Amino acid sequence: MSQAEVAVAVGVRAQTVPGFLALFRSEVGLTFRRARTIALLGILAALPVLIGVVVKIETDGESGGGGPAFVSQVTQNGLFLVFTALALTLPVFLPMSVGVVAGDAIAGEAAGGTLRYLLVAPAGRTRLLAAKFTAALVYCAVATGVVALAALATGAALFPMGEVTLLSGDSIGPGTALLRALLVALVVAGSLAGLVAIGLFVSTLTGSGIAAMATTVVLVITVQILDSFPQLHAIQPYLFTHHWLSFGDLLRSRMYWDNVLENLGLQALYVAVFGSAAWARFTSRDITA
Template identity: 75%
Template sequence: MSQAEAATAAVPAPVPRGPRPRTVPGVLALFRSELSITFRRLRTLALLAILAALPVLIGVVVKVETGGSGGGGGPAFIAQVTQNGLFLVFTSLAVTLPVFLPMAVGVVAGDAVAGEAASGTLRYLLVAPAGRTRLLAAKFCAALAFCAAATLTVALAALATGAALFPLGRVTLLSGESVPFGEALLRALLIAGVVALSLAGLAALGLFVSTLTGSGIAAMATTVGLVITVQILDGIPQLHAVQPWLFPHYWLSFADLLRQPMYLDDVLRNLGLQGLYTAVFGAAAWARFTARDIAA
């Protein structure tokens, strides 16, 4: 072998270049980071604290007004609270779902991208080899996690308050049948899951709004304003033709899960509508975010 050939053989073969495979641990690490950022914010903790206080307030008011008696009128949920504390879970979800839960989700989802842009950290996030698609997906998953956390906060606070203030035992459903406490507790868990999923369309809408502006306050205000506006439109009888397509229209359909047998038609319509909103506004958020010029 000549000297030139020996020198050539001593040089290692070049490593083929190309994009490194994106591993699952990297995706999970990005999601964990977004989850940590979301739940470490004082604003998020304050929202969860307010949501936890609402069932306590409702339970105390019902206890004081009824004196803990088993009778009393009022809406079906509230009338049942004095007979079984588990109904405070359903009452609290019914009270918070139209206003308080969507407003909290609107604040978190609306601030997801716009808040990063306003603070100047979004540009540095995009410098990392995460990719805009994965970053947006992580933020949406963090928003969904907040939907679940907010719903569970209301449900658990209501369950603890109901157990402390009212009797527990067999539960009389809205259709009149009586079921064991364990079965009713499983229904409560199912209802909490349906309520959390009912907020998915709003989370996607808020994320889309968040990609349109560089102001976190503007994005949060716009998302919350949209929630209020759509709720008003859903209450106008003249708009009955379009109301089934409004994302909050079937929110309270979870009451059908408190019947025997359970009625699933409106519940499935609600979940399908949320899936449609998630797909449409998720795609719109992706199209906007991937094409957006991040200057700050």
């Protein structure tokens, strides 16, 4: 079914079921049926495998697990590969894939000529924008889950499994460690919410999907660079990437929530600001294409 046909179907269904739910289901389906999305998820799934294989090759035959804390822990327990993979993919690969999906949300429809069909259907611009946003959040959760599950499977295949030694030096059982991994994955997914709002706003500014995706990805890279300069320490706490790795505080015997909550609060602020900007732009935009 083409996007135009899906838009018409959504218009019909919106008369008999809640419009937002119909739009949301449609958007989620369209997002995960795209070849680009499948390719992005495939790359994300391959990265933990690559990390696990490299760590295995580099440490085979060696007496200890040297290297950074996360990596050295992998050699002692494969479950720690979940945390390592999330830590290594969060700064670049996860946000880049999210930037592609969020940046294409509105601009891709405009470039494909299907946006006017969606707006003709009795859905409303606000509900459409909300459906696009929530569908992108679902992608964040799925993408993070793909990384975590691929890392868990690879870690179980290549390394011993058992009690996990936390960064604080204490050990927890496998069941508790899996719960910690789930909690960390949820925090990582939530850490990308601000980027989704930014990408959606950028997507409302142009009719080119490629331009919106490229702008969002370049913005992520630029902010990461700004976050690395000590001279900019005054503004860094307000950058949406600054607290992304705060989930490390959850890998201690006593979990510390201050930085995690600060991170999630900052993401909520970005969602409020850029979500409002996207709504203001989209609801006042003249759609003629």
